[in-house]
Amino acid sequence: MTIFQFPQDFRWGTATASYQIEGAAQEGGRGVSIWDTFARTPGKVFNGDNGDVACDSYHRYEEDIELMKKLGINTYRFSIAWPRIIPDGDGEINREGLDFYHRFVDKLLEAGIEPFCTLYHWDLPQTLEDIGGWGNRRTVDAFVKYAEVIFKEFSGKINFWLTFNEPWCIAFLSNLLGIHAPGNKDLQTSINVAHGLLVAHGKAVQSFRRLGTTGQIGIAPNVCWAEPYSKSPEDQAACDRAIALNTDWFLDPIYKGSYPQFMVDWFEKAGATVPIQEGDMEIISQPIDLLGINYYTMGINRFNPEAGALQSEEVDMGLTKTDIGWPVESRGLYEFMHYLQKYGNVDVYITENGACINDDLENGKINDDRRIAYYEQHLTQIHRIINDGINLKGYMAWSLMDNFEWAEGYRMRFGLVHVDYRSLVRTPKESFYWYQNVIKNNWLETRI
Numbered sequence: 001m002t003i004f005q006f007p008q009d010f011r012w013g014t015a016t017a018s019y020q021i022e023g024a025a026q027e028g029g030r031g032v033s034i035w036d037t038f039a040r041t042p043g044k045v046f047n048g049d050n051g052d053v054a055c056d057s058y059h060r061y062e063e064d065i066e067l068m069k070k071l072g073i074n075t076y077r078f079s080i081a082w083p084r085i086i087p088d089g090d091g092e093i094n095r096e097g098l099d100f101y102h103r104f105v106d107k108l109l110e111a112g113i114e115p116f117c118t119l120y121h122w123d124l125p126q127t128l129e130d131i132g133g134w135g136n137r138r139t140v141d142a143f144v145k146y147a148e149v150i151f152k153e154f155s156g157k158i159n160f161w162l163t164f165n166e167p168w169c170i171a172f173l174s175n176l177l178g179i180h181a182p183g184n185k186d187l188q189t190s191i192n193v194a195h196g197l198l199v200a201h202g203k204a205v206q207s208f209r210r211l212g213t214t215g216q217i218g219i220a221p222n223v224c225w226a227e228p229y230s231k232s233p234e235d236q237a238a239c240d241r242a243i244a245l246n247t248d249w250f251l252d253p254i255y256k257g258s259y260p261q262f263m264v265d266w267f268e269k270a271g272a273t274v275p276i277q278e279g280d281m282e283i284i285s286q287p288i289d290l291l292g293i294n295y296y297t298m299g300i301n302r303f304n305p306e307a308g309a310l311q312s313e314e315v316d317m318g319l320t321k322t323d324i325g326w327p328v329e330s331r332g333l334y335e336f337m338h339y340l341q342k343y344g345n346v347d348v349y350i351t352e353n354g355a356c357i358n359d360d361l362e363n364g365k366i367n368d369d370r371r372i373a374y375y376e377q378h379l380t381q382i383h384r385i386i387n388d389g390i391n392l393k394g395y396m397a398w399s400l401m402d403n404f405e406w407a408e409g410y411r412m413r414f415g416l417v418h419v420d421y422r423s424l425v426r427t428p429k430e431s432f433y434w435y436q437n438v439i440k441n442n443w444l445e446t447r448i
């Protein structure tokens, strides 16, 4: 057995997102989001599942906060649903939506839990998608207006802010691969979306500073760490492209004021260009205070000219997989965090990490040992990373509870707490109690 002690000020938390847990999709003045539309499009979401009810956290948030208190977390990452605040995307403010989040945030603060707020976690008002979504500058300006409403309302209550969750998913998973909403499958569209959200990010950071909003602000890319299947230069280049599209494509503009040229050249060969306007890169590269990093798995990749826009194919190496099919390999988190140092030793929070393990109730318990093993491996890497002097300041497990896992619907379960979607009864899993013990001790006791 080994004991890994964490820093005294290390933040322990969990993460969720509005569309995945709230439900009440037609309540409180909420408008329609692209995920309401996408989920109702036949064949897009497993079993035709949608977020109409989800975990009903809109009504059960006090019960959720009691679970957080029991878990012992001091930080809770959530997202605000833009369609609850400005239902048609760019028009009237919905006071009822603001009041809901005030009640929620006040309860969190009462419980001694730090709110860690994501402004955009994929639920774009449908009216803005109807005019071209993030590729239309009107959507960018509407986002800034929405962000300013939230900054003015919650400054002083919220001190940790993220503009966007997983920009690669927003741009490429959703507009090149078509797997998430709105489901486009076009390279130029996806590059336009990526650029639009980056400009929106930069403008929102400018507003954050101008309004004197309390706290720190950043963005949360999801990581793709890939290592070459062979020593061939082609396989290494295929890995470089896969890593860069999730990370450098977004963080180079933010930290360096320019896109990674080798990727710009790669896409130009495919006939796609970045729609940069005068002043965009200066706006995008507004200094930020922190980074959220979402890590789930890593890949062993090789060059394959038939393997999509990047010609980079992940090879199945026979590793243990979670129930969503992702290899369990915590080493990639350690390697990535050292890769990230090229942007400086910036303050980083792991804003998502977790395992899809679909164990169900057995005699009133959920013995999700595989999830415990996943967390033990990844928290061991977190300890190594901190010991290397990297400014890793906190960790939020994905997720507090089972919830709507996008195109996978409700069949894929990432929660520390089981949700019975018929009764909405919440049941802490064995991993909940394991994580509770880590938090209480502020140390990790490995079993080997």
Ligand SMILES: CCOCCOc1ccc(-c2cn(C[C@@H]3NC[C@@H](O)[C@H]3O)nn2)cc1
Binding pocket: 017, 020, 165, 166, 173, 177, 179, 222, 294, 296, 352, 398, 404, 405, 406
């Ligand atoms: C067959 C081709 O496949 C291409 C890759 O397809 C995917 C799908 C899904 C993901 C994905 C899902 N998650 C978890 C979420 N993070 C945010 C939060 O809302 C969680 O629910 N992270 N990444 C990545 C890649």
